[in-house]
Amino acid sequence: MAAPRVYRDRPWNAGRWAVWGGYALLLVAAPLVFDSGLARSLLSQMGIAIIACLAYNMLLGQGGMLSFGHAVYSGLASFVTVHLLNRMADGWPLPVSLLPLAGGLAGMGFALLLGYLSTRRAGTTFAMITLGLGELVFAMSLMVPEFFGGEAGVSGDRVVGDKVLGIGFGPQIEVYYLIAAYTFACTAAMYAFTRTPLGRLLNAVRDNPERVEYLGFCARTVRWLAFVASGFFAGVAGGLYTLNFEIVTAEVVGAARSGAYLLFTFLGGVSFFFGPVIGGVLMVMAVALLPELSQAWPLWLGLIFLFMVMVAPGGIASLVMMNVRIARHGLLGPLLPAYAGLAGTLAAAMAGAGAAIEMVYHLQLQTGLDDRVRFLGLTLDARSPDSWVGAALLCAAGAALFEVTRREFLRHWDRTQQQIEARTRRGALP
Amino acid sequence: MEFYAVSLLNGLSYGLLLFMLSAGLTLIFSMMGVLNFAHASFYMLGAYLGHAVAARFGFWSALVAAPLGVFALGALFERLCLRRVHRHGHVPELLATFGLSYVILELVQLVWGRGAVSFPPPEALRGPAFTLVSGPEGLALHGGAVAAEACRAAATACSPFPATRGFMMLTALAMLLALALLLTRTRIGLVIRAALTHPQMVEALGHDVPRVFMLVFGAGAALAALAGVIGGATFVTEPAMAATVGALIFVVVVVGGLGSLAGAFIASLLIGVLQTFAVALDHSLGGLLAALGVTLAPAVADSTLLRLTLAQIAPILPYLLLVGVLVLRPRGLLGTRED
Numbered sequence: 001m002a003a004p005r006v007y008r009d010r011p012w013n014a015g016r017w018a019v020w021g022g023y024a025l026l027l028v029a030a031p032l033v034f035d036s037g038l039a040r041s042l043l044s045q046m047g048i049a050i051i052a053c054l055a056y057n058m059l060l061g062q063g064g065m066l067s068f069g070h071a072v073y074s075g076l077a078s079f080v081t082v083h084l085l086n087r088m089a090d091g092w093p094l095p096v097s098l099l100p101l102a103g104g105l106a107g108m109g110f111a112l113l114l115g116y117l118s119t120r121r122a123g124t125t126f127a128m129i130t131l132g133l134g135e136l137v138f139a140m141s142l143m144v145p146e147f148f149g150g151e152a153g154v155s156g157d158r159v160v161g162d163k164v165l166g167i168g169f170g171p172q173i174e175v176y177y178l179i180a181a182y183t184f185a186c187t188a189a190m191y192a193f194t195r196t197p198l199g200r201l202l203n204a205v206r207d208n209p210e211r212v213e214y215l216g217f218c219a220r221t222v223r224w225l226a227f228v229a230s231g232f233f234a235g236v237a238g239g240l241y242t243l244n245f246e247i248v249t250a251e252v253v254g255a256a257r258s259g260a261y262l263l264f265t266f267l268g269g270v271s272f273f274f275g276p277v278i279g280g281v282l283m284v285m286a287v288a289l290l291p292e293l294s295q296a297w298p299l300w301l302g303l304i305f306l307f308m309v310m311v312a313p314g315g316i317a318s319l320v321m322m323n324v325r326i327a328r329h330g331l332l333g334p335l336l337p338a339y340a341g342l343a344g345t346l347a348a349a350m351a352g353a354g355a356a357i358e359m360v361y362h363l364q365l366q367t368g369l370d371d372r373v374r375f376l377g378l379t380l381d382a383r384s385p386d387s388w389v390g391a392a393l394l395c396a397a398g399a400a401l402f403e404v405t406r407r408e409f410l411r412h413w414d415r416t417q418q419q420i421e422a423r424t425r426r427g428a429l430p
Numbered sequence: 431m432e433f434y435a436v437s438l439l440n441g442l443s444y445g446l447l448l449f450m451l452s453a454g455l456t457l458i459f460s461m462m463g464v465l466n467f468a469h470a471s472f473y474m475l476g477a478y479l480g481h482a483v484a485a486r487f488g489f490w491s492a493l494v495a496a497p498l499g500v501f502a503l504g505a506l507f508e509r510l511c512l513r514r515v516h517r518h519g520h521v522p523e524l525l526a527t528f529g530l531s532y533v534i535l536e537l538v539q540l541v542w543g544r545g546a547v548s549f550p551p552p553e554a555l556r557g558p559a560f561t562l563v564s565g566p567e568g569l570a571l572h573g574g575a576v577a578a579e580a581c582r583a584a585a586t587a588c589s590p591f592p593a594t595r596g597f598m599m600l601t602a603l604a605m606l607l608a609l610a611l612l613l614t615r616t617r618i619g620l621v622i623r624a625a626l627t628h629p630q631m632v633e634a635l636g637h638d639v640p641r642v643f644m645l646v647f648g649a650g651a652a653l654a655a656l657a658g659v660i661g662g663a664t665f666v667t668e669p670a671m672a673a674t675v676g677a678l679i680f681v682v683v684v685v686g687g688l689g690s691l692a693g694a695f696i697a698s699l700l701i702g703v704l705q706t707f708a709v710a711l712d713h714s715l716g717g718l719l720a721a722l723g724v725t726l727a728p729a730v731a732d733s734t735l736l737r738l739t740l741a742q743i744a745p746i747l748p749y750l751l752l753v754g755v756l757v758l759r760p761r762g763l764l765g766t767r768e769d
Contacts, residue, residue, distance in 0.1 A: 066521055117753060120760050124465045125688055127524065128680045129756065135677040136749035143742060255673070259528075266525060299540065302532030309529055310514055313522045360540055 023187070027180040031173060040172050042288055047179040048240045050280035051186045053265045055233035057279075060262070061270035062194060063226050064206030065119075066127040069134025070261050072114065073107040073231040075253030076137065077238030079147060080106035082248045085156035096158055096169050100182055100239035107235015108228055115227035119220060122209065134258050141250035153249030156242065169243065179240050186233055191273055193229060202226045260287075263305055269317025278316050296357045329423065331416050338409040345402035352395025355380060359387060432562035436589040437710055438703065443595040445702020446602035450657035451675065452682045452694040453609065454650030460689040461626050461646050463520055464512065467527040469654055470676030471534040476500050476655025477662025477671060478538055481549040489552035489663065496659050497652040504651025508644045531672070539669050546668035551594045555663075558590030594664040601660055605653065606695075622646060681748045685755045687765020696763055701748045708744035 027047070031040050052074055059065040081103040088094050094102065118129040141148040148154070159170045167174050193199045201222050204212045209219040242248055251257065260283060268279025290297035312319050326332045355375050359382040362373045373380045373387075380387040455469045476496045483492035507530060515526045550556075563570045564587050581588035613619040625632045625642050633639045662671070682701060686693030715738070755762065 060521075064521070066524060117756050120756060124459070124463075124520065124524065125684060128465065128684045128688075129752070131677060132681050132684065132749050132752045136746055136753070139746045139749070143738060143746070255677075259532075262525075262528070296536070296540070298532060299536035302529050302536055306511065306526060306529035306533060309522050309526045310511060313515070313518045357540070364540060364543060 020188070024184055027184055030180075031176050037172065040176055042284055044172065044176045044179050044244050045284045045288075046281050047176070047183040048237050048244060048280075049264070049283045050183055050277050051233055051240070052237040052261055053268060053276035053280040053283065054187060054190050055230045055237065056261045056265045057270055057273075057276040058190065058193070058202075058226055058230040058233070060265060061272075061275070062199065062206065063202045063223060065122065065223060065227070066262070067118075067258070068127055068131035068255070068262065069137075069258050070130070070230075070234060071255075071257035072134050072137045072253050073111050073234040074238035074241065075248075075257065076110050077103035077107040077235035078242045078248045078252050079154065081239040081242040082154045082156045082246075083147075085158065085160065085242060086154075088160045089157060096160060096243065097167075097178060099243060100178075100236045103239020103242065104232045104236040107238060108232040111228045111231020111234075115224055115231060119223040119227050122205075122219070122223065130258075131255075134253070134255055137253050138250065138255065141253055148250050149248075151250075153247055155247040158243050158246055175243055179244065182236060182240055186236055187277070190233060194273060198222065198225060198229075263301070267305065267308055267315055269315025269319075271314045272317040272321060275315050275317030282316075294354070294358065295361050296354075299357065326416055326420070329420050331419060335409075335412060335416065338405065338412050341405040342402065342409055345398050345405050347398075349395050349398030349402055352391045352393070352398055355391035356388065356395065359391070432564045432587060432589040433710070435562055436591050437706055439591055439599075440595060441703030441706030442699060443599045443602075443702070444706055445699035446599050447657055447661055448675075448679060448682055448702055449695050449698035450602050450605060451654055451679045452686070452698055453606070453691060454653040455679055455683055456686075456689060456691050456694045458647055458650040459683070461622070462512075462523075462643055464523045464527065465680075465683075465688075466647075466650065467524060467676075468531040468534060469527075469650070470672040470679060471531045472500050472504060472651040472654040473658040473661065473675055474538060474669070474672035475503070475534055476658025477549065477667045478542055478547070478658075479655065480659035480662055481542075481547050481667050484549065484552075484663075489555075493656070493659050497655040500655035500658075501648040501652035505644050505648030508647040512647070513640060513644075531676075535669060535672060544669060546666050549662045549667040551597075551663040555593045555597050557593060559593040559596040561588050561590045563588050592664075594660070598660050598664060601656070605656065609653075678748055681752045685752055685762055687762025690762070690764040693762055693764030701751065704747055704751065705744055708740045708747050711740040714739045 030043050034040070034043065052070075055074075056067070056070050059067050059070070081099050084092070084094065084099060084102055085096075088096070088099075114133050118126055118133060121129060142150070158175070169175055169178065194203075201212065201217060205217075205219045205222045212219050212222070238252070241252065264279040264283035264286070265276045266279070267282055268277065269275025286297070286301060290300065294300065308315065323332060326335065355373075355378075358373050358375050359380060362382045373382050380391075451469065451473055455466055458464060458466050458469075479496040479499050480489075480492040483495045487495070511526055511530070512523060515522045560571055563581070611619075613623060621632060621637050621642060625637070625639050629639050632642075658671075661675075665671070678701065682697045683694055685701070686695070686697035717739075
């Protein structure tokens with residue numbers, strides 16, 4: 001009788017080490033490259049956003065649970081940690097570096113309680129319940145000033161207690177490295193979670209809860225446990241938020257923040273583990289940079305989101321991975337002109353629409369002294385019909401050409417996919 | 431007595447407004463499986479379009495034109511966006527409507543500004559529809575307003591009931607009746623009801639089911655817009671109105687049971703009445719304990735929990751109801767679906 005064959009993971013997975021090593025290197029090197037105060041502050045926020053989005057994706061991507069109220073867990077943890085911080089100023093013996101863990105436990109506790117209610121149901125009802133619970137907590141934040149501090153919020157001071165190894169968390173760079181360490185550890189822990197039996201079961205519950213029940217597992221409990229784990233990481237993000245900003249107001253539990261988690265996690269890509277990392281970076285960049293570019297940024301954000309839902313429901317991560325797959329087969333070259341065409345026509349359409357939107361905003365909000373609008377280096381007169389006709393024509397022409405290019409691109413794309421499938425079937429793996 | 435009667439009527443009118451919204455939401459959900467996140471945005475859009483039309487052509491034309499305009503927009507969105515996303519499943523569909531709610535909110539702010547706009551009800555609907563007067567000789571009902579001097583008499587209290595609220599109730603009931611007749615008595619209603627449960631069979635019989643979906647989506651949006659015109663004229667027309675009502679109607683559909691029109695009806699009325707009464711009542715837990723003769727230490731009596739009045743917690747009552755229903759009856763009052 002032949003001995004049972006044992007399959008092992010390859011002992012030395014160079015790709016994996018390269019990816020994780022690169023990630024760590026990026027976290028360490030980023031503030032050295034971008035060393036202005038603003039850049040370091042943004043980088044700190046990115047670390048927090050990455051943890052929050054990854055935690056959110058444990059629900060959306062891995063569990064198929066669409067939550068409209070995940071800011072509740074990060075936000076409540078922020079409040080708990082800022083109160084802890086104030087207690088620590090009175091002499092409670094807790095090192096500042098462990099405060100995010102306390103935040104994690106707080107987030108976990110709230111997720112244990114509220115998640116018990118919301119995870120009783122799945123799908124659309126789950127989404128509605130999380131929305132309702134989010135509204136509940138937000139409405140309560142204005143009612144209980146002892147905990148939420150009313151309109152002004154609660155502030156604290158992160159420089160408390162003795163310095164450990166000469167680190168007192170006064171300067172931003174020390175806080176950044178604390179955030180970076182937590183970001184790396186949480187990313188690794190959440191990746192490890194996807195490899196645990198619970199993580200696998202969660203995927204199964206997402207895909208076919210009935211079958212999971214037949215196998216003897218309780219789908220509800222699996223959802224609940226995953227929710228609690230996600231609440232823990234969201235809480236860590238909330239604790240880091242407290243340390244970074246030293247002030248917590250009621251908007252951290254608000255619907256706008258929950259919406260931002262959803263929006264950017266989705267834009268980053270829910271079907272790949274690293275998608276939310278892109279999403280977190282985008283979230284901070286969008287909030288910090290888009291208002292500089294245009295007053296109409298929430299409109300752009302909404303339009304981009306709608307566009308992505310329609311053409312790439314897998315987010316940026318899936319776009320990247322699909323192209324990586326094509327590149328591996330050496331077929332990316334012929335697609336590049338089509339990509340250039342798509343980008344050019346889309347840019348033209350967006351420029352036309354952008355000019356019109358800027359002019360409406362200008363007229364509506366009376367931002368300038370006269371009717372002139374600066375847009376992409378041009379000066380447009382918001383009251384002259386020429387600018388309007390020009391913008392409309394540019395937008396219409398761009399959109400029409402985009403549609404033509406898109407159809408051509410799709411044909412090309414399908415042909416490429418068929419080629420790859422044909423090769424794979426012949427066993428010619430790259 | 432007259433306080434309870436008028437509060438009850440106020441609550442019922444608000445509940446009926448909620449039902450006008452949740453009816454469209456439920457109809458769209460049970461048909462297409464999409465919970466339309468932008469439903470409250472259509473409500474807001476209806477109010478703003480109504481405001482724009484009413485300023486030029488009067489309120490009554492706005493009552494017709496705004497729902498028609500929103501019908502066209504809703505149908506267009508279904509045709510151009512939702513139908514393409516449909517093959518990716520329900521979560522992307524929900525996300526598409528979520529994105530739409532962002533876009534509508536921003537567009538409305540772009541066109542009409544970030545503050546509230548003035549949208550007064552028409553001449554015929556200003557002032558009270560009737561006034562309940564409780565005087566020394568008992569309760570009396572007067573049509574229209576009552577002279578201020580009469581109310582100031584000894585032991586007399588006047589409770590006016592606004593005409594806009596009455597109009598809201600009438601419209602909602604008329605709409606309910608029309609909807610019921612349409613669904614049960616007409617041919618298109620038959621096709622819609624059949625497409626709810628057996629879309630493939632209906633398609634095999636030669637009906638264009640995607641077109642029916644488009645029309646139902648547009649009609650749901652139009653109902654929301656109709657509610658928006660009336661709600662906007664009765665309350666305030668502002669960009670925040672979508673968020674205020676949006677969370678509430680989702681509570682309504684979950685409490686009533688997802689996909690159940692009758693459940694949505696009961697839940698709407700329940701929440702409308704509950705909130706209206708709570709706002710008017712100034713009782714707190716501390717007051718209740720004091721009335722029961724419990725004396726508390728000053729520190730305890732001063733705590734927020736005991737001092738919060740019912741009026742103050744009115745905004746969270748619907749969500750507490752949601753939590754309560756979920757604990758006791760997870761599928762909602764009249765729901766049948768398990769997930």
